[in-house]
Each structure stands twice: as C-alpha cells, then as structure tokens.
Amino acid sequence: MVASDVQTVTININGREIQAPSGQLLIDAAKQSGIEVPAFCYYEGMALQAACRMCLVKIEKMPKLQAACTIPVAEGMIVHTEVPEVIEARKSMLEFLLSNHPLDCPVCDKGGECELQDMTFRYGLGESRFTEIKIHTPEKQWSPVVYFDSPRCILCYRCVRVCGEGMGVHALGVVNRGVVSEIAPNLNDHLNCDECGACIDICPVGALTSGPYRYKTRPWEMNHVGTVCTHCSNGCKTTLGVKNDEIIRGNNRDRSGLNDEFLCVKGRYGWDFHRHPERLTSPLVRKDGKLVEVPWSEALKTVANRFSEIAARGGTIGVAGSNHTTNEENFFLQKFARQGLKTPHIDHHRTGDVVALLDALSGSTGSLGTAEDFLNSKAILVVGADLSQQQPFLANQIRTNVRHRQAHVYVVTPGPVREDQTAKASVRYTDAGTLDRAVAGLHDALKAEPELLIVFGDAIRGEQVKRLVEFGASFGTAVKYVCLVDHANSRGASDMGLYPHLGPGYSSVDKGMALPEMLGDATLDALWVVGSNPLKKAALASSTAFVVVQDLFLTETAQRADVVFPAAHAYEKSGTITNVCGQVQRLKPGVRTMGAKPDLEIMGLLAKEMGLKLGIWTHDALFEEIRRTVRGYNVPLPLIQTGGAASTEPVNGRIALDGRPELVVSSGDTLYTSGTLGRYSKMLNSLIESPGALYKA
Amino acid sequence: MLLNKRHPEEVLVLTKRIHEPGYDGSIDAYLKHGGYKQYLKAVEMTPEQVIDEVKVSNLRGRGGAGFPTGMKWGFVPRQSEKPKYIVVNADESEPGTCKDRVLMENDPHLLIEGCLIAARTIGAQLGYIYIRGEYRFLVEITERAIDEAYKAGWLGENIQGTGQTFHLRAHTGAGAYECGEESALLESLEGKRGVPRIRPPFPAVSGLYQSPTILNNVETFAAVPSILEMGGKAWAALGIEKAGGTKLTCLTGHLNNPGVFELPLGYPVEKMINTVGGGIPKGRKLKAFIPGGSSCPVLTGDEAWPLTMDYDSMAKAGSMLGSGGVVVMDETTDMVKAALRIMHFYAHESCGWCIPCREGTTWLKKILHRLDEGHATAKDIDLVGDLAKNMLGRTFCPLGDAAALPTISIVHKFRHEFEAKIAHTAAPPTAEQLVALN
Amino acid sequence: MTFSPTLEERFSKLLDSYPEGKTRSAVIPMLLYAQDEIGSVTPELVQEVARRCRVTPLQVEEVVGYYSMLHRKPMGRIHLQVCTNISCMLVGAMELYGHASRKLGIGHKQVTADGQFSLEEVECMGACSWAPAIQTNYDFHYNVTPEKLDQLLDSLKKIQ
Numbered sequence A: 001m002v003a004s005d006v007q008t009v010t011i012n013i014n015g016r017e018i019q020a021p022s023g024q025l026l027i028d029a030a031k032q033s034g035i036e037v038p039a040f041c042y043y044e045g046m047a048l049q050a051a052c053r054m055c056l057v058k059i060e061k062m063p064k065l066q067a068a069c070t071i072p073v074a075e076g077m078i079v080h081t082e083v084p085e086v087i088e089a090r091k092s093m094l095e096f097l098l099s100n101h102p103l104d105c106p107v108c109d110k111g112g113e114c115e116l117q118d119m120t121f122r123y124g125l126g127e128s129r130f131t132e133i134k135i136h137t138p139e140k141q142w143s144p145v146v147y148f149d150s151p152r153c154i155l156c157y158r159c160v161r162v163c164g165e166g167m168g169v170h171a172l173g174v175v176n177r178g179v180v181s182e183i184a185p186n187l188n189d190h191l192n193c194d195e196c197g198a199c200i201d202i203c204p205v206g207a208l209t210s211g212p213y214r215y216k217t218r219p220w221e222m223n224h225v226g227t228v229c230t231h232c233s234n235g236c237k238t239t240l241g242v243k244n245d246e247i248i249r250g251n252n253r254d255r256s257g258l259n260d261e262f263l264c265v266k267g268r269y270g271w272d273f274h275r276h277p278e279r280l281t282s283p284l285v286r287k288d289g290k291l292v293e294v295p296w297s298e299a300l301k302t303v304a305n306r307f308s309e310i311a312a313r314g315g316t317i318g319v320a321g322s323n324h325t326t327n328e329e330n331f332f333l334q335k336f337a338r339q340g341l342k343t344p345h346i347d348h349h350r351t352g353d354v355v356a357l358l359d360a361l362s363g364s365t366g367s368l369g370t371a372e373d374f375l376n377s378k379a380i381l382v383v384g385a386d387l388s389q390q391q392p393f394l395a396n397q398i399r400t401n402v403r404h405r406q407a408h409v410y411v412v413t414p415g416p417v418r419e420d421q422t423a424k425a426s427v428r429y430t431d432a433g434t435l436d437r438a439v440a441g442l443h444d445a446l447k448a449e450p451e452l453l454i455v456f457g458d459a460i461r462g463e464q465v466k467r468l469v470e471f472g473a474s475f476g477t478a479v480k481y482v483c484l485v486d487h488a489n490s491r492g493a494s495d496m497g498l499y500p501h502l503g504p505g506y507s508s509v510d511k512g513m514a515l516p517e518m519l520g521d522a523t524l525d526a527l528w529v530v531g532s533n534p535l536k537k538a539a540l541a542s543s544t545a546f547v548v549v550q551d552l553f554l555t556e557t558a559q560r561a562d563v564v565f566p567a568a569h570a571y572e573k574s575g576t577i578t579n580v581c582g583q584v585q586r587l588k589p590g591v592r593t594m595g596a597k598p599d600l601e602i603m604g605l606l607a608k609e610m611g612l613k614l615g616i617w618t619h620d621a622l623f624e625e626i627r628r629t630v631r632g633y634n635v636p637l638p639l640i641q642t643g644g645a646a647s648t649e650p651v652n653g654r655i656a657l658d659g660r661p662e663l664v665v666s667s668g669d670t671l672y673t674s675g676t677l678g679r680y681s682k683m684l685n686s687l688i689e690s691p692g693a694l695y696k697a
Numbered sequence B: 001m002l003l004n005k006r007h008p009e010e011v012l013v014l015t016k017r018i019h020e021p022g023y024d025g026s027i028d029a030y031l032k033h034g035g036y037k038q039y040l041k042a043v044e045m046t047p048e049q050v051i052d053e054v055k056v057s058n059l060r061g062r063g064g065a066g067f068p069t070g071m072k073w074g075f076v077p078r079q080s081e082k083p084k085y086i087v088v089n090a091d092e093s094e095p096g097t098c099k100d101r102v103l104m105e106n107d108p109h110l111l112i113e114g115c116l117i118a119a120r121t122i123g124a125q126l127g128y129i130y131i132r133g134e135y136r137f138l139v140e141i142t143e144r145a146i147d148e149a150y151k152a153g154w155l156g157e158n159i160q161g162t163g164q165t166f167h168l169r170a171h172t173g174a175g176a177y178e179c180g181e182e183s184a185l186l187e188s189l190e191g192k193r194g195v196p197r198i199r200p201p202f203p204a205v206s207g208l209y210q211s212p213t214i215l216n217n218v219e220t221f222a223a224v225p226s227i228l229e230m231g232g233k234a235w236a237a238l239g240i241e242k243a244g245g246t247k248l249t250c251l252t253g254h255l256n257n258p259g260v261f262e263l264p265l266g267y268p269v270e271k272m273i274n275t276v277g278g279g280i281p282k283g284r285k286l287k288a289f290i291p292g293g294s295s296c297p298v299l300t301g302d303e304a305w306p307l308t309m310d311y312d313s314m315a316k317a318g319s320m321l322g323s324g325g326v327v328v329m330d331e332t333t334d335m336v337k338a339a340l341r342i343m344h345f346y347a348h349e350s351c352g353w354c355i356p357c358r359e360g361t362t363w364l365k366k367i368l369h370r371l372d373e374g375h376a377t378a379k380d381i382d383l384v385g386d387l388a389k390n391m392l393g394r395t396f397c398p399l400g401d402a403a404a405l406p407t408i409s410i411v412h413k414f415r416h417e418f419e420a421k422i423a424h425t426a427a428p429p430t431a432e433q434l435v436a437l438n
Numbered sequence C: 001m002t003f004s005p006t007l008e009e010r011f012s013k014l015l016d017s018y019p020e021g022k023t024r025s026a027v028i029p030m031l032l033y034a035q036d037e038i039g040s041v042t043p044e045l046v047q048e049v050a051r052r053c054r055v056t057p058l059q060v061e062e063v064v065g066y067y068s069m070l071h072r073k074p075m076g077r078i079h080l081q082v083c084t085n086i087s088c089m090l091v092g093a094m095e096l097y098g099h100a101s102r103k104l105g106i107g108h109k110q111v112t113a114d115g116q117f118s119l120e121e122v123e124c125m126g127a128c129s130w131a132p133a134i135q136t137n138y139d140f141h142y143n144v145t146p147e148k149l150d151q152l153l154d155s156l157k158k159i160q
C-alpha cells in the first residue's frame, strides 16, 4: 500500500513511541521498528486478505482485537502485540489451523523452512485438543512442475495473488466453500500457465511443491549458491540449491538480486541440461571421418598445430563467439582472434541492434534504461516485442509498476501480448510501414507523459532505430531506451567487440567478414565456434575448413567439427555477464562436471599450446583489463563482488555501423525455450505449453 | 398467498394494505391504496429533508445489525463521479426469519417505492434486489411488479415527469447464507464467491462496483414510505425511545399460533408469546428463547419473560433483537440437539475465508455431534465453550460470532443437559466411533 | 450450447441488466437458470457461461462449488428439500426428513433409481413460521406432516 500523503504520525507499540507515515499499515510500521507481528496471508505488495487472523493485536479504545495487516496507523494509536489476550488469540488460530493440517512434517518438502512449523514453534500451544478425523484429499499433480497437497494448504491465498496480480496469469482460484474450500488450477485438473513456480515459492507450507525438487533432499543438506540465470538476457539472480554436484532447485527467496523474488520457469527449473545424458565430457577429434574421444592434451595439440599452421601461411580463419559465455571469455576470444590468430573475421549472432541505438544516442547522456526504470518509469512504450514471452523479468517489472504506481503502458506489436491487459493503448502492425505509422499514432499521448521508457525488439533495427530515437527526442521530455537482446550475455558479447568491424567498447578495427560471409566463403581454412550453433540454420560452404567447436552438446555445428571441446556452462563458471540493460553481474560456480572445462580455460590452454602471449587468462585479471580498457566498464568492484548489478555507461559518441541491419534477428525463443540449452532441458520440453506460442511463430 | 390472519394486537403500518380484503398487490391495487404518493412527496423535498425524516423516525436496520438507517444514508457522498446504487438485501436466510417474503409476496410495490425514494435521495439511477435463490417465486413476483412499474412510469426515465431516472432489477442468489452479509452480498452480486470484503470502506462509500451504495434490508426500505407519510416523529412514536416504529416479527417454534406479525418495537415478550403467539402448546413451559434469529445468544425462559422486544432491552439481557426471527423452545427441547443443529448450519454456511470460522465451526460441529451421540467426555463440554470463545470476535466477518454466541450461551446455560449425555460414557471416543461420526 | 428460446430470452435480459463491462454479475443467475433447464452444471455449461459473461472458466468454477443450489450432478425430476434447521426441527422436521428418506429409499443428495426423486436436507428456507417446511424444486409446502408428505409425493409421481 502506497501512503498517499507522506506526513508522519506517532503511535505507541508495546510502550514504545514509533514514527510512521500516516496511512502505513500497522503490521509494516511494527516491522520497521523491529516488532514482529506474525502473519500468513499478509504479503507485502499484494492485495490485503485479513484471512489468517494471525496478526490480531490489541488497540486501545477498540472493542475487538484488530488485524494489523489491514489497519492503517493513526495518530496516538496505542497498540499491544504481546499482551496475554493477543498471545492467546495466536495460539487459538494455530490450533484451528492445525486441526485439519496433516502432521507429516518429517516427509514434507517444506520441513525445515515451513512458516507454519516456525509459527507453531514460536507461538503455538504444545498439545492439540483435536481428536476428530482429519479431512483428507489425495495429492494432485497440476503440471510437471506444480504438485498440490490440499490438506496441507492453509488458504492464505498467496499463490492465487502472485499468479494473478504478480504474473498476470490468473491460473489459480478458490473452489468449494467452507472447510472444503481449496485452491484449484485453471484447467480443472491441471494448469496452463507460465509454469514459473512463483506459487510454489511463495507457499508458506508444503501445499504447493515442485516436481524437480520434491523428496530430493532436506533444505539443510544443500549448499546455496547465488549466481545469475543463464537463459534470457534479463539477468535474474538465482540461488541454486546444490548437493554433490547436482542442481536441485533454483529460487530467489533471499531477494538478493535486481529481480527481487521473481524467476521464470527457465530460471527456476531450466537447469537440468546440467546432467543431461548427452552432455559432452571428453574432447572429440575426427579420425577417419568419425569423432572419437581423446585426451585433452591430444585435442589441444591438434587444434594448436592446425591454427598455427593456417595462421602462419596467412590463411583465413573465422571466429564465431557466443551469447552465453562470460565477458572475460568474449574479451579473451576476440583478443585471441585479432592478436593471436591475426584474423579480423569475428562475429556473433546479433539478437538486437545495440550498436545502432548507442550510435543514435551519441551525445546524449543518461538515456539508457535499467531494470529499475521498468519498475519506476511513469510511462513505457513497448515496440515489436513480446515481453512476457521473451523478457519475463522486465515484463514482471512493468506489471509491478502498473500495480503500485499505475504506470501508463503503450504496446505496439504485430499480435496480442499479455501487456495488453493493463496497457493504456495497444496498437497492432503488420510490416515496417504500418509499424512506423502505429508508433507515430501515439505521438500526442506519449508527448503528454512526464517521462518515458522506450523498449524495442528486433523489429526495430538500423535506420529505424535512428528514427525511433528522433521520435523520442521530439517530445522534449526525459526519454530512456532499452534495445532488447535475447540471451544471458548477448549484451556482453556486443560490448566486448564480437563484431567484424568493432572491438571492445565499440572501438573501430580493421573490418573483417560477418558470420554469413565466413560460412559462405568456399576458401575458408578454419572456423572456430565458441558456444553457438551457426550451422543449425546455415550451411558451411568450405568443405575443407578445419572446424573447432566448444560446446556442452553435440550440436549441428559440433557434428561438422574436426575437434570438439566439452565446455562448462554458466552454473559451473566464474566471470561476469551483462544483462539486456547493460548491468554487469558476477557468476558463481555451483557445480562441476568431470571432463568439461570453462571456455576461458579451453582458450587459455590453446593459447599456451600455441605459445601465444595474450596475457594472464584468469577471469579476475581479465575483468581488471576490461575495467581498464573497455569504455563504460569501469564499474565499482565491491558492488560486483558482493553480488550486485553495476550499470555500465558505454560509448557516448558516433560508432561506425557496418550497415547490416538484416543480421539482427532474435532467435524467437519463448518463455519455454532457450536455444540449445532449452533443447537439452527435459523439464522445459515436458511442459504442455512448450515450446510456447510466440506471436511471431 | 402466504399470510396469516391478522392479530388484533398488531399495529399495521407496513402491512396495512395487505390485510385489506381483496388486496392483490398489483400496481392498480397499490395506487388505489395511496401507493407511490410518498415518492411524489419525496420529490418535493430536498435529500437532506428526507434523510432527516428517516433519522427522526429512529428507524434502525431491520436486517439484524440494527444500524440507524438515516445515518447510513447520510454517509453516502453527495458528490461522486462514480454512479451510485441502491441494493436491497432480500437474502432472508437467518434461521427463524421469514418476514421479508411476506412483504415482497403481498405488496411488492411497497418495496419498489421505498427503493425509489432512496434512489431519489442519494441520486442513484440503478438498483438491484438481491433475492435468495430458494425464493424463486419472489423473483417472479418482483419482476412482474417491476414490469408494471415501468409500464406505469414509476420506473425508467423521467419518472412521472420528475426528470429522475431509476432502473430496478431483481437478481437471484443461488444458496448461500453468507451472501446475506452486506459485503459478501455485493461480491455475489458482482458474480463472485460470497466472501466478505475488508471494511472500511463501507458500502455507502464504496459498495457495488466500488461505487457509493445504499444497502438495506427489505423491511427497512419498505418502512420509508410510511415514515414520509406519517412524518418521522409520529412513526418513531409507534415504537419506544431509540427504537422507532414497528417490526415484522416471525413467531416460530413451539407456539399455538405461529406467524409473522407486525408489532410495535418494545412489545412485551410475555404478551407476544401468550397472546399473539397463542401460548405454548399443551401448556408447556418456556425453556429457551431466541429473540431474532439463530445468531443471537439464547435466553432461558426466566430471562426472556420480563423482556420487551427492542434493541436495548435485549442487549441488557445479553442477547440482541436481531432479525425478528423469534424461536420459542419449550421444556421438551433437547438443547444439545439445538446447539448441534445451529452449529451444523454455521459449518455448512461458513464461506471458508478465515481460519477461525472455517475450522472452528466444523470442529465444533463434530464435537457437538459426539456429545449428542454420547461419545464425549466432560472435557469435550469445556472444549466446546473454549473453541467458541476462541472464535468470538476474531473472525473476518460476524458469521463467526453468530456461530459462537448461541453456542456459548447454550453450553453455559444448559450445561446440565450436556452432562446428562456424557454421564454414561466417561471414555473418549474410539476410532471406530469417530469414523462412524465423520 | 443451445438453450430453449425462453431461456435465451432470459439470458439476453440478464446480460443487459448490468452496467457496461459488468457482465460477470450475470454468472450466478445464468448458471442457476441454465441448471433448471439442463439439470446440472456440466463442464460444457461452465465454458458456455464463461464465454457469454466474458470471464474465465476458472472464475465460473470458483462460484459453482460455492453456491449450495448449484449441482454438478443431476438431481431427480422432483428435488425434495427438507429444512431441518432450528424452527423446523422443533416441530418435527428431523422425523419428517427420516420419513422422506425411508419412503424414497434414498439419503441426503441421493437420487432414486428411476430418477424421479432426489432428497436433500437443507438449511433454513425462510418459512420458519409455517414449519416444518419443504420445497419440491422451487415450490414451497408448509406445515408438512408425514401424511401430507406421502400424499404430495404420490400426487407428484402421478403427473408424468
């Protein structure tokens, strides 16, 4: 609840004078002054329920006990939260609550981190006077992710609210009446939803449990590793629950990152590629036509020799970088290519025209939007992007913004999107022409907004970006921009100079071939692919090219390779990545896979094998170098080291464009797909929603 | 038509027409007997004047809570960019209560005129009569009357050339006592589960569709025309101080002449039972007495006899006037069964929103069931009183209190009957017995 | 789904009984009136009502189980509802219910084999001054005795 007026009132809780903004809820005022009022149904930021009655407190001059979760503080209010009458009331609520609650804590997933357990321990009465038969209903599976055990449910309605208000999905409701009331899914006996698992996370008891996690462990047997989700570009912090090199769960209950508690299905459950049976665990070298497992030393030597030989005779080597590898790895890769292999031919799959935006904004400062701007901006214009499908966290930021700050959202998309629900205006377009007109049609409404955040997908690229920025500038108001990109480190790949014409920090370099040209060059001598799969959609013209691939799986590209190095994924790595808004965060390795190595180590060993002098290749040393040499990356180390997200301020000046807007293409992943990683996630593939409908598809 | 013979002791104000020979409740009959005249009078008055008359009349809500109606109407903001609504609570589901139906069946236009005056007063253009689903016949009667009123120009646009617009609709419920609670009723009227709302804000400020709304009981609206006709002062004088007018009283239970009678507020219980109600059959003694629906604390015969039927008198005796549903229980009544049946009702009707009511009512029902079957111990008697007290004043809406109050009073006042039932089994129930009871 | 012309008329009247954009208000009446015609609230009906009232099927499901007059399974051609709440109980409703149960050979919320009758022990039906009271479908019967009940059931059996 947002206090309308910020004048403060003085109230008295348990004999202590307390200042609180008038209109603030008593339960929050108490909490802020260190006085805990127990509650189940109250959840900050969501609709009030006053259903669990755990927060009853005594307020002088009021006949009955009052629910602290719904009563606003008022000047002179005298409150008691620990008097016998209140303590007695709490005891009785817990007794009522436990009357039909099964006492299966020892086998319950939630045991050890259950709010009902804790409350009973702190406030409950020892024995139960309930001798009747408890109401029992069998457990239900609503989806591969969501299981529901009704008897354990205390009907706090948190799940209903997080799914409706929070996610905008409205897949959960309440059916029946009285003591047999229960939570129900939207398709009678199963769920059709985002499968984000927020309902499971927010459940205070073990009523909602998750398929991947259930009966796997006790909470205290896990290590908890705070790292960054490796799927989309939003950069949600996720805390992995790991136990002997297995990932058992991912969540962000500790609210440690920019995403507060939010995670989408990929962040929460899309990590099972880690233990996929087809995961590569040994280097492969092609011998008489077949890829066979060899020791690392042999694979490294094979590649080193060929690379040295080709480089020595000035042959053409193409290098394709990754949207998933770390900044340090991308930086080192382009250094390796340009200085070590002396080749200008380096590129990566461009999923958004970041370059065009930075160039168009040249000269204007503070025009790049951050994740926080999605949460706070008074107005947001979304152009050509299905945020709820492709940028789940950013979409969530907008929903929260609308809920608490009534932001005005304008949507310009080819098809219906979830943002329509709360949009002030939704306009559809069919092609570039109608797109321009659709945007122009919003001119007056947008001009009237005090501030504006403009977000655009790959529908806007090249010249269109310039026009969009001119359009925004014409309002004379504060306008910020975000160019959407697809993957966990797409932005980093761009910033680190994985372009044929741009080096780190968008510095100009001798122009090389773009990816399509490399693949199309029949005389190409070698192709080095790190963490990407260009041959999935394109063919390699050169039949003689020596192909080296670093990846987790035997992708289409890897199958064509002469040498394949088994790579580690983000949850096995250190280093930094940069999210869609240019915010840098640090990865923390949570698990290891025997035989696989982080890409940085693979490249480092190659350099060593080739006798190249490319400097120290530890990620710390490289990040230092990046901070020193890459414009905009001189971010405060402590912030990064403590798991924070540091905003970069990239170049502010003209950038040489290579005039290839057509190379900017989103891979069209949905909420339930994630390129190669998604293809090797049993969980994501098992969802009925998978692969999920994207308006473009 | 369901209408018991008028009793000489009755003071006919709201029911005066319906006892006229041959009166059929049609619009012609209503107009012939001076119907809709009070609306025309209201048109000549300012809204403040109307509200003042209602205040002066000491009319208190007839739905059970007894809130001063004039004051409630006064809470509706004069200016509002939102539309305002009139909502009639015709859910009549408080056990022992069957009075609203008498008015609606026999004189539907009286209710319509009451709504019309209220609409005029607060400037509402749309109103709904929420009728409990079981009363399908009343939905039909009301819809017929509404059609008549539209045809005759007492509803619709520019009513009788006054320039006022007011539309009225009948809306059927589908079986839920809780939908009689005003905020749950509004949720139900919006097509949702009948779960009460957090208040404040109250309906007068934010009611139907989050707009200012006057929500009253049928009898309350029906009283308004007579108040304007007689003047608030004279109307108040019908009753006693602080409780004006008459009250439709439903005499039910062990009586020779049960029925719905219009009696002035402050009418003596003794006369009500013995004269109007024709006394208790077979000259039996009065064991227990419920003044106004099963939600009231139960009084013993000795407590009840000296009382009068009004808010203060009942409050002083530790009960309440409630909805007018009088339940008379003679000496043969099994109070354990009575307690069980009452709790069975609340457990069935609890909406399930809040913990104490949802779990408490069912738990209590089960214990009372065991007590009645003789599978309980002395500790269970205390447990009943204890759990009821633990619900009291702590639930989200008054239904929890409604379940707790009669229970507490019965256990307290008739404990010996509970003890008599456990006397022969001191042992706690066996699992088999529990299963059998569940 | 298709309904009788009279019901369709009801529906269209219902739908414009509520302000612009408030068609959700029609959900509960629509379910009840439809049940009167087709016998119960079927999954198809839930979908249909959701479509007509422009709400999600879940929003309809939420109310179906809440309101005690809405049934997911068909009741008998004659649904006999006996009130046993306090006022009725005091004047013999329990015995009356027991009598009905024995006579029809069915219990609470059960249906006779021939589908003619179903029985339900219900809460106060607002006829307390004319107790014991019962309802056959929507028709009230007052001051009912076992004998009166027998006659009533027999007469209802005849008209077929």
Ligand SMILES: Cc1cc2nc3c(=O)[nH]c(=O)nc-3n(C[C@H](O)[C@H](O)[C@H](O)COP(=O)(O)O)c2cc1C
Residues within 6 Å of the ligand: B060, B061, B062, B063, B064, B065, B066, B067, B069, B089, B090, B091, B092, B093, B094, B177, B178, B179, B180, B181, B182, B183, B215, B216, B217, B218, B220, B221, B397, B398, B399, B402
């Ligand atoms: C559980 C519960 C059930 C109620 N049932 C009814 C009812 O059936 N009819 C009614 O008029 N009021 C009922 N009320 C009272 C209403 O909440 C509300 O006070 C009343 O309709 C206001 O109108 P009035 O001021 O004219 O009485 C009920 C209240 C509660 C708490």
Ligand code: SF4
Residues within 6 Å of the ligand: A229, A230, A231, A232, A233, A234, A235, A236, A237, A262, A263, A264, A265, A266, A267, A268, A391, A392, A393, A394
């Ligand atoms: S929003 Fe993106 S980054 Fe965050 S959890 Fe979901 S997939 Fe991962």
Ligand code: FES
Residues within 6 Å of the ligand: B095, B096, B097, C083, C084, C085, C086, C087, C088, C089, C123, C124, C125, C126, C127, C128, C131, C133
């Ligand atoms: S108690 Fe039976 S109708 Fe009211």
